[in-house]
Amino acid sequence: MSVDAKARELLLDADPRAIADWRAADPAHDEAMRDAQLTWSALGRTSYARDGRWRLEAGRRAPRWAMPAAMAASIAVVAVIAPQVFARPDQSVRTAIAQTGAVSLPGGERIYVGARSRVDVRARTATLKDGEAFFDASSGPLTVVAKGAVIRASGAKFNVRCTPDGLQIAVLEGRVQVLTRTWPLAAPTPAADLSTGRQLRIEGAQVATAGPVSGDPAGWRKGRLLYADAPLREVVADANRYSAHPIRLASRDIGDRRVTVSFRTTAVDELIANLDAGLPVKAQREADGDIVLEGDSAPN
Secondary structure, three states, rough: OOHHHHHHHHHOOOOHHHHHHHHHHOHHHHHHHHHHHHHHHHHOOOOOHOOOOHHHHHHHOOOOOOHHHHHHHHHHHHOOOEEEEEEOOOOEEEEEOOEEEEEEEOOOOEEEEEOOOOOEOHHHOEEEEOEEEEEEEEEEEEEEEEEOOEEEEEEEEEEEEOOOOOOEEEEEEEEEEEOOOOOOOOEEEEEEEOOOEEEHHHOEEEEOOOEEOOOOOOHHHHEEEEEEEHHHHHHHHHHOOOOOOOEEEEEHHHHHHHHEEEEOOOOOOHHHHOOOOOOOEEEEOOOOOOEEEOOOOOOO
């Protein structure tokens, strides 16, 4: 049994002494327990948890499906993060699978570029072409353009992630202004002001209401991704930036399913093996090595 699975089992047993003893036995146990507690905490803030379904499913202990061990072992995952790509201002950074990058800005701050992402930088204006990036504008103004949105910040630290349907902006420190366009050639107009601990989702021309940051939006910088009540298609899109063999969804309906899950960027097989037990999903490996997630087309 993996340490992550053991941590979840101990949480279900809810024995404080057993949890404390197991955490003290190994630093890896303590880290796994913190991740498990964070995931359960995030799950508790979702509608899925509030209606009590998780209690029935957690009580079963075993997931409804399990990927064979041979399949999990055969998923080609880049287990060692490739060396970072560094660039000077007025250059582009394009990262490969499981590779991160950074750009130094005038003033000493940096833009940290996620895996399989691209950022073009000109002085203190950055364009996120694809993927995600963490922006440090702690000592001066910075403008970020991404998927038609314009983000203006000064004295702020924030993460911007391209999703399959749009954009997610999360502020970890300071304040940013978000502007959007109603059509590609229109002038951007103010859409939202975000402060520390707030995030905003943009889907097409629609701007969702700002809400609290869930999990750690910049957790990819520490090698861990956490999702709370997120569409499965977003989780898969991010996981594909760390996996040599793509994970594909058999249908859009499957991608609409909501999931709360955490996994390491160096072990995407954790995602496949540990998807929420409430999702009737199974993994199939194709001849070309791709992993296809199939399941019931009826949404929860």
